[in-house]
Amino acid sequence: MSNIILETVGLHKIYNGKSAERVEVLRGVDFKIERGGIYYILGHSGSGKSTLLHLLGGLDRPTQGDILFEGKRISEWNAKELDAFRAKKVGFVFQFYYMLPELTLLENVTLPSMIAAKSGGRRKALELLERVGLSHRLHHRPSQMSGGEQQRAAIARALVNAPEVVLCDEPTGNLDETNAENIYNVIESLSRDEQQTFAIVTHEESFVKGKPNVYRLAGGHIKKEYFSET
Ligand SMILES: Nc1ncnc2c1ncn2[C@@H]1O[C@H](COP(=O)(O)OP(=O)(O)O)[C@@H](O)[C@H]1O
Numbered sequence: 001m002s003n004i005i006l007e008t009v010g011l012h013k014i015y016n017g018k019s020a021e022r023v024e025v026l027r028g029v030d031f032k033i034e035r036g037g038i039y040y041i042l043g044h045s046g047s048g049k050s051t052l053l054h055l056l057g058g059l060d061r062p063t064q065g066d067i068l069f070e071g072k073r074i075s076e077w078n079a080k081e082l083d084a085f086r087a088k089k090v091g092f093v094f095q096f097y098y099m100l101p102e103l104t105l106l107e108n109v110t111l112p113s114m115i116a117a118k119s120g121g122r123r124k125a126l127e128l129l130e131r132v133g134l135s136h137r138l139h140h141r142p143s144q145m146s147g148g149e150q151q152r153a154a155i156a157r158a159l160v161n162a163p164e165v166v167l168c169d170e171p172t173g174n175l176d177e178t179n180a181e182n183i184y185n186v187i188e189s190l191s192r193d194e195q196q197t198f199a200i201v202t203h204e205e206s207f208v209k210g211k212p213n214v215y216r217l218a219g220g221h222i223k224k225e226y227f228s229e230t
């Protein structure tokens with residue numbers, strides 16, 4: 001069996017604005033994600049990082065080309081199949097956490113399992129919150145927590161339904177250096193211990209330098225990035 005969990009083939013995305021200006025963001029992206037890996041995708045602002053992640057997670061449809069999840073073309077799925085894919089197979093982490101302010105931390109992290117009508121969500125949420133170092137904060141509200149803590153909680157929330165792959169859109173873009181390092185450490189340990197697959201997009205080169213599986217998105221194409229030794 002192939003170890004590739006998610007793959008893009010000749011992926012194109014063109015936005016056609018109302019005033020008829022055409023933005024050709026992706027111009028043939030071929031990218032393979034293996035199960036259990038951590039993939040970093042570097043790119044400047046506007047290079048199409050969010051666009052690519054949204055396509056990988058079934059939040060948007062390509063103009064041309066295919067996305068294969070476990071070898072199946074997601075472009076051929078109907079709305080119901082795509083909904084199930086997004087709810088159960090993919091976890092999302094965003095730059096601005098998006099915790100619900102009126103819920104406690106534990107409630108926020110448990111919520112996706114309730115939406116997906118999955119049992120055992122509370123137990124899984126407790127376990128993940130311990131993994132990300134937030135066991136002492138279960139009944140706090142998001143406004144009582146730091147940005148770094150909220151982002152760790154957002155990672156726990158993305159994992160609560162045990163998705164096949166977690167897609168992170170600039171997860172450290174709003175954090176200082178220490179908290180950003182901490183997020184990468186949490187992701188690495190979860191990837192190792194839960195055999196979780198991550199694809200992380202960022203414009204912050206300093207954090208990904210020297211790591212394996214770093215790719216560069218530029219000019220609508222993706223390429224493996226090799227850092228020089230200097
Ligand atoms: N819905 C949209 N309609 C039109 N243009 C868009 C839309 N979304 C993104 N773009 C444009 O596509 C380009 C890539 O955007 P994005 O994927 O958000 O880049 P990044 O996440 O790397 O900053 C930008 O020029 C942006 O303005």
Ligand SMILES: [Mg+2]
Binds near residue numbers: 050
């Ligand atoms: Mg973006």
